[in-house]
Amino acid sequence: MKVSEMPYQRITVEEFKEQAEKIIAKIKAAKSAEDLKAARDEYNKISEDVDTAASLANCRFTLNTRDEFYNAEMDYYDNAMPLFSEIENEYKKAMLDSPYRAEAEKLINPRVFKGFEMSLKTFSPEVIEDLQVENALVTRYSKFMGELAFEFEGEKMPLSVLRGKLEDDSRDVRRKAAEAIGKTMEANADTFDEIFDGLVKIRTQIARKLGYKNFVELGYYRMGRVDYDEKMVAAFRKSVETDIVPAVAELKERIRNRLGLEKIMYYDDAISVTGEMPRPVIDTPAIFDNALKMYHDMKPEIGDFMQRMLDAEAFDVEARDGKFGGGYCTTFTKYKQPFILANFNGTSGDIDVITHEFGHALAADYMFKFAEPDYPTGMETHE
Known part of the structure; x- marks a missing residue:
């Protein structure tokens, strides 16, 4: 299935809560470690639906931050995700408190339970409204940057394209490009300051409500750093x-x-x-053709995965107005499908995407095949 063909349907908090509460009851009534594992497998299935829907909504929003439908869906998830987290943490607490936990750790990787413990340190019902504010600020920034136009020599372009001119062999072009970035940023300084100030304040408030001195310690827990x-x-x-x-x-x-x-x-x-500076001398289709050959030469199974990514049209790499200006690899768990967003600008960074972000996608594919769905990887594993 192509990524563009994946059906999207909003998951409501109410329907998720109804399903989750039944599973939590099974955990509390469990008579064995096997019962605990069966309930956990059942929960992972409904969690997969939420993760996939939220990921599809976010992805399609970043592909076009002007899309009214997915703007509305992002508003929904900004408010709903903390409510999903509240339900999820009730499930995790039930798993951790089970008298069969020690026995269950022989059936479920113990790091899954460590991940549950870490998650509980990042959340309390007391911070739900604060998390909703934080989410809205992050979405606001993504939308603002996706729609911000930079003027360079009479032409308006997104930041991702203008950044490519910072590697121009002409020093004068580089200087003008840097100045164009600076002027546009300065002209919008009030908006940047408002978003940044809002994030600092709300994250500090969240951390203190959770019992931390500041956001730093909470940030480590959010990133899943255990070692x-x-x-x-x-x-x-x-x-x-x-x-x-x-x-x-x-x-x-x-x-x-x-x-x-x-x-x-x-x-x-x-x-x-x-x-x-070194830069691609071929167009985008040729970059992908060469990448496919490289990965097949490296290892047939990696080449096969690259072909599957191409068949699914799981890349969106051309820069355009209204598109999120960064790059990322995300996953649609229900379909076991990674997806890569980037903004090619004619620099060597275009090639980096086909290695760096593809590395994330390959790791995700291996996780789908060999790892448990709730196994905590942590941010350091990602990068």
């Missing part, structure tokens, strides 16, 4: 400052000499060689 903490990352940042920054500064000085510049400016940051 390293804030202090360890602080040590890593210090190592970046003491070891990596001096090395980068030395490399930048070599680049400055190579380019014959008196001083490297911010609009020179993406340039490392004289003449043209």
